[in-house]
Amino acid sequence: MKATGSQILFRALEEEGVDVIFGYPGGAVIGIYDELFRQKVRHILVRHEQGAIHAADGYARASGKVGVCLVTSGPGATNTVTGIANAYLDSIPVVIFTGQVSTNLIGSDAFQEVDITGITRPCTKHNFLVRNVADLKRIVHESFMIARSGRPGPVLVDLPKDVMQAETEDEEFPFNAAPPVERPLDQEVIAKAVEMIASARMPLIFSGGGVVYGNASEELRELAGVMGAPVTSSLMGLGAFPASDPLWLGMPGMHGTWAANTALVHCDLLLGIGVRFDDRVTSRVSAFAQNARIIHIDIDAASIDKIVRADLPIVAPSKNALSAIIAGLKATGYAPSDAVHDWRKQTILWKITHPLGYEKSGAIKPQYVVEKLYELSSGKAIVATEVGQNQMWGAQFYKYDEPNCFISSGGLGTMGFGFPAAIGAQAACPDRLVIDIAGDGSIQMNIQELGTAVQNKLPVKIAILNNSSLGMVRQWQEMFYQKRYSHTILDENPDFLKIAEAYGATGLRANKTSEVEEVIKKAFSTEGVVVMEFMVDPEESVYPFVKPGAPLCEMDLGPMADQAKKAA
Amino acid sequence: MESQKNVLSILVNNKLDVLARISGTFSARNVNIESISANTTMDPERTRIIITAMGDNAAMEKIVKQIARLVDVIEARNLAGIMAVTREMVLVRLDWSKRENRREIEMLAERKGWKILSADERNCILEITGENGLLMEEVMGLHRFGLEDFTRTGVVAIEKGL
Numbered sequence: 001m002k003a004t005g006s007q008i009l010f011r012a013l014e015e016e017g018v019d020v021i022f023g024y025p026g027g028a029v030i031g032i033y034d035e036l037f038r039q040k041v042r043h044i045l046v047r048h049e050q051g052a053i054h055a056a057d058g059y060a061r062a063s064g065k066v067g068v069c070l071v072t073s074g075p076g077a078t079n080t081v082t083g084i085a086n087a088y089l090d091s092i093p094v095v096i097f098t099g100q101v102s103t104n105l106i107g108s109d110a111f112q113e114v115d116i117t118g119i120t121r122p123c124t125k126h127n128f129l130v131r132n133v134a135d136l137k138r139i140v141h142e143s144f145m146i147a148r149s150g151r152p153g154p155v156l157v158d159l160p161k162d163v164m165q166a167e168t169e170d171e172e173f174p175f176n177a178a179p180p181v182e183r184p185l186d187q188e189v190i191a192k193a194v195e196m197i198a199s200a201r202m203p204l205i206f207s208g209g210g211v212v213y214g215n216a217s218e219e220l221r222e223l224a225g226v227m228g229a230p231v232t233s234s235l236m237g238l239g240a241f242p243a244s245d246p247l248w249l250g251m252p253g254m255h256g257t258w259a260a261n262t263a264l265v266h267c268d269l270l271l272g273i274g275v276r277f278d279d280r281v282t283s284r285v286s287a288f289a290q291n292a293r294i295i296h297i298d299i300d301a302a303s304i305d306k307i308v309r310a311d312l313p314i315v316a317p318s319k320n321a322l323s324a325i326i327a328g329l330k331a332t333g334y335a336p337s338d339a340v341h342d343w344r345k346q347t348i349l350w351k352i353t354h355p356l357g358y359e360k361s362g363a364i365k366p367q368y369v370v371e372k373l374y375e376l377s378s379g380k381a382i383v384a385t386e387v388g389q390n391q392m393w394g395a396q397f398y399k400y401d402e403p404n405c406f407i408s409s410g411g412l413g414t415m416g417f418g419f420p421a422a423i424g425a426q427a428a429c430p431d432r433l434v435i436d437i438a439g440d441g442s443i444q445m446n447i448q449e450l451g452t453a454v455q456n457k458l459p460v461k462i463a464i465l466n467n468s469s470l471g472m473v474r475q476w477q478e479m480f481y482q483k484r485y486s487h488t489i490l491d492e493n494p495d496f497l498k499i500a501e502a503y504g505a506t507g508l509r510a511n512k513t514s515e516v517e518e519v520i521k522k523a524f525s526t527e528g529v530v531v532m533e534f535m536v537d538p539e540e541s542v543y544p545f546v547k548p549g550a551p552l553c554e555m556d557l558g559p560m561a562d563q564a565k566k567a568a
Numbered sequence: 569m570e571s572q573k574n575v576l577s578i579l580v581n582n583k584l585d586v587l588a589r590i591s592g593t594f595s596a597r598n599v600n601i602e603s604i605s606a607n608t609t610m611d612p613e614r615t616r617i618i619i620t621a622m623g624d625n626a627a628m629e630k631i632v633k634q635i636a637r638l639v640d641v642i643e644a645r646n647l648a649g650i651m652a653v654t655r656e657m658v659l660v661r662l663d664w665s666k667r668e669n670r671r672e673i674e675m676l677a678e679r680k681g682w683k684i685l686s687a688d689e690r691n692c693i694l695e696i697t698g699e700n701g702l703l704m705e706e707v708m709g710l711h712r713f714g715l716e717d718f719t720r721t722g723v724v725a726i727e728k729g730l
């Protein structure tokens with residue numbers, strides 16, 4: 001049967017099981033949108049293309065499926081670049097379809113022409129410019145396969161207007177777009193890992209996004225149980241291991257817990273799983289896990305030895321590697337030694353003597369708001385964050401017990417990510433409570449997406465921790481720049497409640513600590529999109545704090561220092 | 569760490585932008601490509617790209633891994649320290665107007681296995697192949713015959729069979 005490029009595109013998307021597209025129309029894709037008019041697939045119209053790519057990203061993080069966005073050529077395409085880089089750094093599978101001028105015009109600086117495959121080459125896993133309609137179906141399927149296989153990532157497909165209008169036979173697609181064959185696990189390496197674990201006295205598990213997105217949370221939980229070893233996770237890995245488990249030490253790194261950072265200093269075996277040893281975690285690399293032998297499991301060979309030298313690298317999907325190690329430990333009759341028991345008790349003691357905390361005073365404390373969000377949602381929400389202090393408090397004070405529930409821009413640190421990502425997560429999980437923990441700065445970077453959320457009935461609850469400043473930068477200025485608050489004070493913020501109302505959402509504000517609970521309860525019981533604004537203490541800083549480049553043992557505990565002293 | 573000469577041999581699918589992706593990997597790591605040569609292989613759908621670059625072991629290891637994970641790259645290896653033969657070619661233009669030089673150049677070419685590709689009243693063009701370092705010494709030695717210009721190919725390399 002003859003079909004146009006546009007029809008073939010939607011057929012291929014259907015075959016890939018795509019149920020939502022986040023997009024924005026324009027001249028180069030008007031034909032595709034005309035075909036979309038006749039199609040069943042859900043399309044969510046955003047208000048800015050950055051919103052589309054972040055929503056596709058959030059959808060992917062919450063659902064584990066590939067997120068899809070569709071935008072026009074030129075400015076539509078360039079508006080997605082930040083979001084593409086964001087997905088690339090966090091290894092999130094998304095496919096971006098961009099319109100392009102007709103093939104005969106490519107290279108002529110035509111109206112709304114940009115070389116988007118050139119622009120995105122360093123921040124996509126791969127990209128394609130479709131030059132011939134006969135290649136379209138294959139390329140669409142390949143793009144999904146590439147996005148989701150191996151180390152996932154964004155794939156961009158550039159669609160010239162004439163290619164999408166051209167007709168061809170829509171034949172059955174020969175599925176030669178099979179994922180690359182996985183190399184079988186090296187049993188010798190697994191045996192070596194088992195041996196290293198068995199001889200360790202102070203083992204520590206450090207898991208990351210590769211466990212969440214590699215679908216290996218169950219294996220991680222089982223392994224920790226078998227090893228009797230404490231667990232810490234990077235920001236990207238939160239939720240893969242339950243924060244309510246006694247073996248959980250919290251997040252390590254610059255704003256990590258005392259227990260996690262201290263365990264990293266002392267452990268004699270570090271089992272890194274699907275982590276890339278970001279500098280926000282390692283701080284001074286030469287002092288990182290100095291006493292430990294390191295086993296590093298990663299699906300991407302390029303991650304191994306990139307920052308930290310691994311004594312035993314295992315290049316494999318985390319799920320397979322963990323299953324094999326568990327089987328190996330069981331087969332050799334492994335049971336945690338007395339030394340391991342003592343070590344675990346020691347780490348629990350660190351947790352008790354040095355918990356995360358904050359000083360309670362008159363003003364609303366942002367940490368308190370996050371604690372209340374946790375309590376009143378029974379820990380069952382999907383939480384997206386913006387970037388800055390709000391992100392760190394969202395990571396520290398909401399306890400994540402399940403994977404795919406904490407959605408945050410780890411690698412790129414993109415302000416304005418959280419809200420559209422929450423919209424995407426809500427589209428993926430319509431029955432879940434989805435919260436965006438925001439700062440008053442970040443929320444203004446994509447606040448126009450209130451229109452998207454309201455129109456598409458995606459009842460995201462936004463919690464703005466309003467400190468009238470770009471808090472995280474302000475905190476650094478306080479600590480390192482003698483309180484010269486250069487352009488970080490937002491004392492002319494708009495009235496967020498009026499903005500919410502203008503978009504047809506509900507706005508609620510808490511000025512005092514005593515009002516926090518009521519506002520949250522009301523927000524959770526209100527149908528539709530809600531903007532909560534908490535007027536928090538503008539002077540509050542994130543602790544613990546390890547200065548960039550300092551060893552992890554040099555933690556500034558801030559107001560928790562006194563408490564810790566007493567406990568000790 | 570010490571910088572050393574590396575010869576990367578990269579087998580790729582013969583696609584439009586694969587070279588741009590590979591060269592981007594070098595610039596992103598702040599490593600300069602010294603020479604590059606690329607052409608199709610026995611399988612016309614595939615191209616072999618040989619790149620030489622200076623860099624320390626750690627940097628090169630990262631670059632090779634990052635290139636290897638590109639979608640259209642089939643294989644990437646660093647031939648430094650592997651049994652391989654490398655060659656590079658130079659085309660040289662010399663002054664051919666002085667009769668006394670002609671005889672000497674012809675004898676030199678004969679002895680060294682160079683080829684005189686063209687010669688007219690004013691200049692001649694020589695083809696010289698050899699191993700990278702030595703080759704340039706030879707070329708520089710031609711100054712005494714009025715070396716006017718030269719152009720070099722990238723390095724080509726092939727591993728010795730087993």
Ligand SMILES: Cc1ncc(C[n+]2csc(CCOP(=O)(O)OP(=O)(O)O)c2C)c(N)n1
Nearest residue numbers: 388389390413415439440441442470471472
């Ligand atoms: C797009 C972008 N621009 C700038 C920054 C640098 N930056 C990091 S945190 C931050 C402040 C964020 O302020 P706000 O959203 O109010 O959050 P807070 O830290 O106060 O919780 C800034 C400007 C960034 N991460 N992203």
